Amino acid sequence: MKTKGKRKTAPNGLIRGQTRAAFFFCLPTFVLAVVFIIIPFAMSVAYSFTDKQLIPKVGIQTTFTGLANYIKIFTTGTTLLAFKNTFLYALIVVPFTLVLGTLLAVFVNKRLKGVKIFRLIYFSPQVVTMTVVAVVWSFVFSSNTNGLLNSILNLFHIEPQRWLQDPHLALPCIAIMYIWQNLGMQMLILLGGLQYISQDLYEAGELDGCSAWDKFIYITVPGLRHTLIYVLVSVVINSLKVFTQVYVLTNGGPSNATVTVVFQLYKAGFVNGQIGYSSAIAITFFVLVMLISLLQNKLTGEDD
């Protein structure tokens, strides 16, 4: 915020002029925000308490159903499973991204010739659109015995796997695609955080006879605390939004092992036309994301 002292009391005319200008500058965006954010949000909240249908049946009115949709979320197998799968997905993505991202950041945080090029290479999967990532990796995870990954397993005399068609492996497969796409970007964010750690600390550590591992645990990780929290929260929230791989590759299968929250709210609302139910899933999802955002504010606000 600007300091108050810098502001002189402006003549009324100036303020009036600026108010008018501000109104016109904000108007188009605010109309769009009302129509495409605020109204849909209000509809989501309102419809979540009704049995609203996409295509209303003749003679049947939308009725208020109270918490019925929310109760359904926690009692219907598939939707509950969608939340479970989504958490499981995040539980795979998040630790891998954080740990590997940090190690990778430390590994490329060297003044060696050409290291910048390697950083860009690690980042490059980010350039590949998720739909394409899904397509390419589905070929890697081909369930044929001579599929790419199965052939590699064969070298180590491991049985070929069904990958995306195996209820136990499908979700981890989908998670790997996302980790692959996303890791380099998180590495760069963490690399940025590393630059704020004073070199003196490492030199002091070296004088005290710290091993590389000691330095990593006692200097690097605490020094990265803020960046790690940021990465943690953004990866958690983004992984909760998983949709593309499911929609392109598995359609929620095999036996609902990859149904996720966003996929389920899409299916309930758009495919099955149950707007009320879909809205309730959406609002539950919103509350979840909001709680995580608030938690982040609390975590990062603590020692500032």
Place this chain on the structure above:
Amino acid sequence: MRTAMSKRKKLLLKICMYTGYILIAMVFIGPILFLVISSFKPYAQIESDMSNFYAFLPHGTLSFDNYSNVIRKMDFLKYFKNSAVVTILFMAAATILNAMVGYALGMLRFKGRKIIISVIVALSIIPTESIIINRFIVVNQLGLLNTYLGLAIPSVAYPMYMFLYYNHFRGIPSDLQEAAILDGAGYGTIFLRIMLPLSKPILTTVAIMAFIRSWSDLLWPTLVTRDGTYRTLPLALKTLFSDTYTDWGQVFAFSTLTVIPTMIVFLLFQKHFVASVTSSGIKG
């Protein structure tokens, strides 16, 4: 310490580092290489190469057949045009309109400024996914299904972009604006002639964010396109991929062509690209 380390040990360490760098690089670039190289192979070749190392090598008969098939038979150009129109519309509108809000909030003084800022912060918590079904219903009511406007406009007002701009503009010294006001310039002129030229880096960052977002979006086009006429590239690829018979060569050619524009933007604007992607890490 470094100086105590013998030269040979140092060299050995260096070799180890580079070996590590290269091995890791293969994990990241392998699938991309595989995609691009396979897009030049006929289907039979892809299949016979898939169980060995040739999958990553330009091996056997290579040709542009997949590409010419994708362009002639798969309507690639139509989908490309759709994606391009939607992305350009979205980029232009999102980059400028949100900048106007950021400028007003950061540099103009008016009543209710603080309230608007808190509203934007509140809105930024709402994930697009949680309102998308009802946003679709609104777009349907407005008669915008199956139109470029319906594809591009609904996500233009974007709290995170507004916030980025707000942070940028409130850092610009107000003297510049005051001098211009004394010279009799209107706020529209000040914004266009003084503020925008001063804001090129942030404009580029937001434009690239908007580009990536729009170019790769799959869910929204799924909801608002009824048939192939307005289908965008990711959705067309998904449809091509889901067909009962998948010709992998064509799928890979289609995929490669879909990624090329992003690749070009990345190579041209490396720094901005990285900044865009990393700062859009949260919320969407």
